[in-house]
Amino acid sequence: MATKVTTPGKKSLETTAEISKAIKAYYGGVKVAKEEGKPIIWSYGLTPREIFHALDAHVIYLEHLPLMVGAKQLSGHYIQVAEEEGFSRDVCAFHRCFLGCAVASERDPYLDQFFVDPDIIIATNLPCMSESKSFLYAADYHNVPYYFIDAPINTWGQDIPDYAIEYYTGQLKGALDFMSEHGLGTVDWDKLKEAVSLSKKLILLWNEIDKCRQAVPTPMGTVDGLTAAYPLIQLPGTQLGVTLFERLLKELKGKVERGEGIIDDEKLRLLWFGVPPFYNMGLLNYVEKYGAVVVKSMIEYIAGGAYDPSIMNPDKPLESLAYKALVDIVNPTSENMVNFIRRTVKDFHIDGVVGVVKRSCGLLPGYMRPVKDAVYEDSGVPTTIFDLDGLDIREYDDATSKANLDSFIEALLASKRR
Amino acid sequence: MITAGIDVGSLATKVVLLNENQLMSHEVSGTGVDATEAVKKAMDTALEKAGISFKDIESLVSTGAGKKKVPFESAQATEIICDTKGVSHVYPGVNGVIDIGAENCRVIKCDQEGNIIDFALNDKCASGTGIFLDAMAKALRVKPEEMGELSLQATQDIEVTSMCSVFAESEVVSMIHRMVPKNDILKGIHRSIASRICGQANRILLEGQLVVMGGIAQNLGLITILKELMGSELIVPDEPEVIGALGAALLAGEGEKKK
Numbered sequence: 001m002a003t004k005v006t007t008p009g010k011k012s013l014e015t016t017a018e019i020s021k022a023i024k025a026y027y028g029g030v031k032v033a034k035e036e037g038k039p040i041i042w043s044y045g046l047t048p049r050e051i052f053h054a055l056d057a058h059v060i061y062l063e064h065l066p067l068m069v070g071a072k073q074l075s076g077h078y079i080q081v082a083e084e085e086g087f088s089r090d091v092c093a094f095h096r097c098f099l100g101c102a103v104a105s106e107r108d109p110y111l112d113q114f115f116v117d118p119d120i121i122i123a124t125n126l127p128c129m130s131e132s133k134s135f136l137y138a139a140d141y142h143n144v145p146y147y148f149i150d151a152p153i154n155t156w157g158q159d160i161p162d163y164a165i166e167y168y169t170g171q172l173k174g175a176l177d178f179m180s181e182h183g184l185g186t187v188d189w190d191k192l193k194e195a196v197s198l199s200k201k202l203i204l205l206w207n208e209i210d211k212c213r214q215a216v217p218t219p220m221g222t223v224d225g226l227t228a229a230y231p232l233i234q235l236p237g238t239q240l241g242v243t244l245f246e247r248l249l250k251e252l253k254g255k256v257e258r259g260e261g262i263i264d265d266e267k268l269r270l271l272w273f274g275v276p277p278f279y280n281m282g283l284l285n286y287v288e289k290y291g292a293v294v295v296k297s298m299i300e301y302i303a304g305g306a307y308d309p310s311i312m313n314p315d316k317p318l319e320s321l322a323y324k325a326l327v328d329i330v331n332p333t334s335e336n337m338v339n340f341i342r343r344t345v346k347d348f349h350i351d352g353v354v355g356v357v358k359r360s361c362g363l364l365p366g367y368m369r370p371v372k373d374a375v376y377e378d379s380g381v382p383t384t385i386f387d388l389d390g391l392d393i394r395e396y397d398d399a400t401s402k403a404n405l406d407s408f409i410e411a412l413l414a415s416k417r418r
Numbered sequence: 419m420i421t422a423g424i425d426v427g428s429l430a431t432k433v434v435l436l437n438e439n440q441l442m443s444h445e446v447s448g449t450g451v452d453a454t455e456a457v458k459k460a461m462d463t464a465l466e467k468a469g470i471s472f473k474d475i476e477s478l479v480s481t482g483a484g485k486k487k488v489p490f491e492s493a494q495a496t497e498i499i500c501d502t503k504g505v506s507h508v509y510p511g512v513n514g515v516i517d518i519g520a521e522n523c524r525v526i527k528c529d530q531e532g533n534i535i536d537f538a539l540n541d542k543c544a545s546g547t548g549i550f551l552d553a554m555a556k557a558l559r560v561k562p563e564e565m566g567e568l569s570l571q572a573t574q575d576i577e578v579t580s581m582c583s584v585f586a587e588s589e590v591v592s593m594i595h596r597m598v599p600k601n602d603i604l605k606g607i608h609r610s611i612a613s614r615i616c617g618q619a620n621r622i623l624l625e626g627q628l629v630v631m632g633g634i635a636q637n638l639g640l641i642t643i644l645k646e647l648m649g650s651e652l653i654v655p656d657e658p659e660v661i662g663a664l665g666a667a668l669l670a671g672e673g674e675k676k677k
Contacts, residue, residue, distance in 0.1 A: 387541045407498035411534040
């Protein structure tokens, strides 16, 4: 009998269990909408989701789908399906996975619960150009209309110039018109303004949640944090997202007041940089035997969560969404990402950074060296970097991953004892 | 205080016994398919050489890929910690360690006091490790221990480009068919490994005076090229394969890792 080396992550919060239910309910709703003949959109989590909520559109986010499939350890199967379709192993594992889901002749019962074919595809190049190609293939395969939102690469840092905002606003307007032309009705601008207002509220709550997490001991680790980030990915612009974050904040505040950490004796605080192994989130709990906690993960911010919410102006909804998207830390400019990690290390009292390289990613591995050097120079905090594909379980090497973590943590503990 | 360090590698098991941090005995033997049995045998031999019995050992630390197979009650430590400890005990003040074992290659940067600053492990690929060399030795029909000397007799530089041990083996076989002299191929293989190790070392900005340990450090051909590529002063201990076990035994003496 084969020995299973992977384990699911251990969550410790009541609200994240509630958020998990909300995820299932969301996708259940998409399935029902399809059965009722409503148009279904496939898009990506960095397309401003508020525009979809303003149209009451039902959307499957094609970076979230692989995460869910990955958590059930099914990603390897669908990645294989995409490879059999002719996609190279160099294509991003996330894209191979969702393409495998898209073209599979048979789907397992788990995926089948929420998978629906698209009626429209809204693609983008943020954070990576390869995504637009994968979406184009899916559009051809399903023979559905395809719209591409072109995001300018951020070379400006935090101050996005007006012409870039104007350009991206035009792209969003085009997407709205395109969706209207394809059966999603006309845009209710008041609703869009309300969505931006709720989105702003969501991020303000997230910032407060982050403040709680900075407490020592931390009341929430990354296993919970990744589920907790779901409203950031799919629910910005909704009351549900705000309500879930309000509950989470209340739960965390209670824990901070009582001094409750996720482990009894917190000795080390780690930051995870790169994609964690969604098929083996137990690896993040593995370090707890040393008294170490993965306090924070950079991936939680991928769908927006590191920008200044005061800039969001509901009276200028598309311009606000343009700013939020273009300033995102994964819009390729090393400055924002590196500065964000430096700040996170300080704010969260991080002792060590774990950087994992997904070889099929064209974006994050390039940040590893600059981040490692900047963090060390800034705070004297070390970083370990090793290969770990967070989605393709076939590439996973448990012994090597644990050897890296063991060595890093032992060295950190030895350094703390000095 | 008598302490023991056990390093269970994938090919060799090493035991070191110390009394007040002074060497009493050491033993290196093959791990084989039964690591537990290999540890028992190596320990028995080391005890016999030292003239003591197992109950005389007060503290024991195990390390290596097979550390969980050690049949005695012992604390465990990673190879990174044990390597650094062992090296900085024998060569205080060095800047780092390169440990080339059968399945792993580790590079460690440390400060003058022997504290770890940074490290990098090889990924799951075998290139740059002893297993890779073993595969090449088989393809060339030479004994692994002869590879170093033979490569030093090379008369030309041959490039082995494949990093993957399977592809490299095919490349080597094709060279044999093209009648490329064995010594030249061996030098090319060593250059390929040394280049990979050098890249790994550069990742953590390893430089200065370095100690090369692990069984592969006995391969003079590889060390010669590694010196040339790295431009650093490389020190090879007389018995480079036991440094990890020595470090484990020293850690056992520090009180935190009692039996």
